[in-house]
Amino acid sequence: MRPDATAGPAAGGSAPALSLRGLTKSFGTKVAVDRLDLDVAAGRMFGLVGPNGAGKTTTLSMATGLLRPDAGTATVLGRDVWADPAAAKALMGVLPDGLRVFDRLSGRELLTYTGRLRGVPEQDMVQRVDALLSALGLADDAATLVVDYSAGMRKKIGLACALVHAPRLVLLDEPLEAVDPVSGEVIRAILRDYVAGGGTVVLSSHVMELVEHLCDDVAVVADGRVVAAGSVEQVAGGQSLQQRFLDLIGVRAVDEGTLAWLRSSSR
Amino acid sequence: MVALLVSLKLRLMSNSLHRSTSRMVMMLIGGLYALLAIATGAGAMVALRLADASLADDASVLGFAAVTLGWTLLPLLVFGVDETLDPAVFALLPVDASRLMPGLLLAGLIGLPGVATAVVALSSVLTWSRGGGVAGVVAHMGAALVAAVLGIATCLLLSRTLTSGFARLLRTRRFRDAAAGLIALLAASAGLTVNAVMSRAESAGFDQLRGLVHTAAVVAGWTPFGLPWSVPGSLATGQPLLAVVRLLLSLGVVGALWLGWRRQLDISLCSPIDGGGDGTAVRAGHGVIDRLYPPTAAGAIAGRCLRY
Numbered sequence: 001m002r003p004d005a006t007a008g009p010a011a012g013g014s015a016p017a018l019s020l021r022g023l024t025k026s027f028g029t030k031v032a033v034d035r036l037d038l039d040v041a042a043g044r045m046f047g048l049v050g051p052n053g054a055g056k057t058t059t060l061s062m063a064t065g066l067l068r069p070d071a072g073t074a075t076v077l078g079r080d081v082w083a084d085p086a087a088a089k090a091l092m093g094v095l096p097d098g099l100r101v102f103d104r105l106s107g108r109e110l111l112t113y114t115g116r117l118r119g120v121p122e123q124d125m126v127q128r129v130d131a132l133l134s135a136l137g138l139a140d141d142a143a144t145l146v147v148d149y150s151a152g153m154r155k156k157i158g159l160a161c162a163l164v165h166a167p168r169l170v171l172l173d174e175p176l177e178a179v180d181p182v183s184g185e186v187i188r189a190i191l192r193d194y195v196a197g198g199g200t201v202v203l204s205s206h207v208m209e210l211v212e213h214l215c216d217d218v219a220v221v222a223d224g225r226v227v228a229a230g231s232v233e234q235v236a237g238g239q240s241l242q243q244r245f246l247d248l249i250g251v252r253a254v255d256e257g258t259l260a261w262l263r264s265s266s267r
Numbered sequence: 268m269v270a271l272l273v274s275l276k277l278r279l280m281s282n283s284l285h286r287s288t289s290r291m292v293m294m295l296i297g298g299l300y301a302l303l304a305i306a307t308g309a310g311a312m313v314a315l316r317l318a319d320a321s322l323a324d325d326a327s328v329l330g331f332a333a334v335t336l337g338w339t340l341l342p343l344l345v346f347g348v349d350e351t352l353d354p355a356v357f358a359l360l361p362v363d364a365s366r367l368m369p370g371l372l373l374a375g376l377i378g379l380p381g382v383a384t385a386v387v388a389l390s391s392v393l394t395w396s397r398g399g400g401v402a403g404v405v406a407h408m409g410a411a412l413v414a415a416v417l418g419i420a421t422c423l424l425l426s427r428t429l430t431s432g433f434a435r436l437l438r439t440r441r442f443r444d445a446a447a448g449l450i451a452l453l454a455a456s457a458g459l460t461v462n463a464v465m466s467r468a469e470s471a472g473f474d475q476l477r478g479l480v481h482t483a484a485v486v487a488g489w490t491p492f493g494l495p496w497s498v499p500g501s502l503a504t505g506q507p508l509l510a511v512v513r514l515l516l517s518l519g520v521v522g523a524l525w526l527g528w529r530r531q532l533d534i535s536l537c538s539p540i541d542g543g544g545d546g547t548a549v550r551a552g553h554g555v556i557d558r559l560y561p562p563t564a565a566g567a568i569a570g571r572c573l574r575y
Contacts, residue, residue, distance in 0.1 A: 066358055068537055085537050090361030099539060100356050104279045104286070113275055117360045145282060161359075 015078060017042040017169045017200035022072035023062055025055075025224075032058045034224035035072065040202055040217070042168075045195045047215035047232075048204040049241075051249055055224040056204040057097050060173050063202075064094045077169060090118070093162030095155070097173040103147035107138050107157050110146050111164055118165040132160040135190060137183055151178040159187065163194075170194070172203040176210060188214055208242040220248050268362075272370030276352055276377050294379075301379040308387035315394045323394055324500025325484035331391075331418060332493035334384060338422035339492070342430050344446045354431065354532050355539035364532035368525070371532075375423045384422060388415040395499040410510065411499040417517045418495040424524035425491075431531045488513070491520045 018040040025033045033055040040046045050056050061067035063074045065085040074081040081088040102110055111129045120128065133139045136156040141149070146157060155178055162170050175191075176184045191201050191214070205211050211218055212232055218241070219229035227248050228235050236244050284291050311330070315323040352374055357367060376385060395411035398404050471479075488497035495517035501510035 064359070065537055066539060086361045086363040086366075088361075089359065094359050096359065099358065100353060102275070102279060102356055104283045106282070109278060109282075113271075113278075114360070116271055117357070117362065119361075145286060147286075 015042065016040055016075075017044075017077055018046075018063060018171075018202060019075040020059070020063060020072065021075075023059065023069050023074065024071040025058055025062060025067065025069050032224055033062065033069075036221070036225055038219055038226055038229065040200060042200050043195060043198050044200060044216045045191065045214060046200070046202045047211035047218040048202060048221060049206070049208065049211055049218060049245060050204075050221035052206075054221045056221055057173055058224075059221065060094075060171055060202070060204060061096070064092065064096070064171055065089050066094075066096065066099070090165075091167060091169065093165065093167040093170040095158045095162045095170070095172040095175055101146060101158070101161070104145060106143050106145055107149070107153075107160075108133065108142040110157060111160050114161045115164045120165050128164055128166075132164060136160055136186065152180055152183065155179050156183060156187070159190075163190075168198070169200045169202070172201065174205060175203050176205070176207070208240070208245055212236070212241040220245060222249050268366050269370040269373060272352070272367070272374050273377065276374035279352070280377070297379050301383045304383045305386050308383070309390035312387060312390040312394045316396060320397070320500065320503035321481075324497065324504055325481050327391055327394060328484045328488045328493045328497045328500060329480070331388065331496035332487040332490065334387075335418065335422050335425065335492040335496075338380075338384070339425045339429060342426045343433060344450050354535045358536050358539035362536070364529045364536060367532065367536075368529060372420070372423050372427070375427060376419070381423070385419055388419050391415055391496075391499070395503060397503060407499060407503060410502050410514075413514070414495050414498040414517070417498075417514075417521055420521050421491065421495055421517065421524070424521060424528060428524050428528045428531065431528065431535060494520060 016039040018038070020036055020038040023033055023036045024031070036055070036059060038059075048056050048059070058067065062069045062072075063076070063081065065081050065088055068082065076088045077091050079088050079091060102113065105113060108129060111132060112125060115125050115128065116122075130139075133142050136159065138153065138156055138160070141153065146154065149157065155175065159172065159175060162172065176187060179187065191203075195201055195216075203211075203215070215232055217230065218232050218235050220227050220235065228244075232241065235241070239247075284294055308330075312327065315326055318326070352371060354367070354371075375381060389412075392408050392411045392415065395407045396404055398407040484493075484497075487493035488500075494513055498510050498513045498517065501507075501513055
């Protein structure tokens with residue numbers, strides 16, 4: 001599903017599709033995201049990487065109007081997310097991590113109702129829903145209730161819901177987690193095609209190889225701050241992204257002996 | 268938007284019915300109960316047409332105040348959060364509370380309790396088809412209709428506002444345990460109350476009993492639960508000014524609940540994810556419990572049971 005024809009790469013000019021300024025969020029005494037700045041250029045595939053608990057999901061939630069930041073602003077396609085959350089949500093498609101959906105609907109019904117609630121013209125609906133279901137390999141399960149879907153199928157129907165209104169920006173939290181290799185390749189192809197058509201993708205992932213091969217730009221987040229950002233080549237700096245990531249984060253080696261009891265010989 | 272949300276609610280209900288036979292059976296049994304409730308309730312309302320205005324007023328105010336109280340408490344205690352149209356699922360969509368609310372409210376009416384309440388409430392229009400002349404009858408029935416609509420809105424809004432206000436609390440297991448205990452206590456005390464009232468009623472004369480009912484109805488009529496339902500009765504007992512005051516007050520209650528619900532909806536549309544814990548980790552050393560049981564598998568299970 002390509003973005004609307006009016007949304008060519010030139011439409012936004014050089015203005016970033018997503019711009020985060022000084023985003024801060026604490027849970028109790030723990031600072032999850034700490035004055036984070038980030039710009040995502042329009043028409044790029046952007047990867048957000050970081051270790052567990054680095055604040056990736058919190059950052060994406062604040063950028064998508066799902067979690068009110070303590071301080072800072074999030075701007076989507078020139079619109080302040082927290083000044084008017086509903087208007088900003090209309091501009092983007094989001095695949096969140098573990099948010100509830102209407103799981104007592106079938107895949108086709110969920111996609112159709114999401115489209116209707118997002119104001120997709122009714123005459124386009126059947127064609128869009130069919131195209132998304134068959135592209136993502138869900139056509140055979142279109143009549144199955146989403147509550148009976150597997151984790152990978154839920155990811156795929158979530159992705160379809162994020163794309164059904166043809167947004168110019170999509171934000172995806174771990175889009176390829178739990179997805180089988182064939183569907184993973186299909187999703188990568190869909191996303192590449194979407195970016196080629198002028199759309200912008202922001203995705204988070206733990207898998208460095210995926211980000212290295214799929215994304216144009218990357219930002220490494222640790223302890224709620226961006227520690228490196230730029231094109232994949234810039235950030236990697238001649239190394240593999242995996243190695244560069246480990247250098248940036250600082251690897252905590254497992255102490256020799258602490259897990260010695262795990263070895264089968266010790267018992 | 269209203270039609271869309273209503274059709275969504277119907278679709279969700281029919282899917283969940285088709286998914287499991289036990290739900291279908293429960294729905295059928297529930298449907299029979301609802302029919303019985305409608306027949307009893309609407310029958311009583313029609314019968315009250317023949318009673319004098321004061322008795323009809325007292326009986327309908329008490330009955331409907333109890334129904335409204337039920338709408339307030341039952342979802343909190345028994346059903347928890349209505350999960351078919353949880354506002355959190357709209358969080359990703361470009362909608363704000365004001366656009367969702369009319370549809371969500373109407374969708375709340377869909378289902379057995381909603382239909383039963385609506386039918387019985389609307390049958391109260393017949394109770395109040397009295398008064399002198401065509402103009403009088405129309406005025407009474409009109410007041411009853413307005414009151415019934417306000418009353419139904421109060422029921423729905425009370426249940427919505429309280430369930431979403433307490434949604435976070437309701438999801439905790441500790442609260443569900445406490446609620447189960449509270450229900451048992453209420454059921455037991457209800458039985459005792461009925462016994463006490465019956466034994467008193469046997470000794471008391473009819474007039475004394477009638478006075479008691481009237482006092483109860485007057486008190487209930489000034490609470491938010493009874494306020495809208497007492498409007499037509501005030502008119503019929505020749506107190507039009509009082510009826511207007513009550514009408515304005517019930518409008519105020521509905522308005523306040525509407526605003527409160529909108530506030531909560533706006534919050535839950537923008538923070539559907541619970542804050543990931545507030546950083547208070549469970550205290551690591553449950554020393555006493557841990558020492559209470561031997562360090563075996565059975566000991567671990569016993570310790571766990573005690574800890575919760």
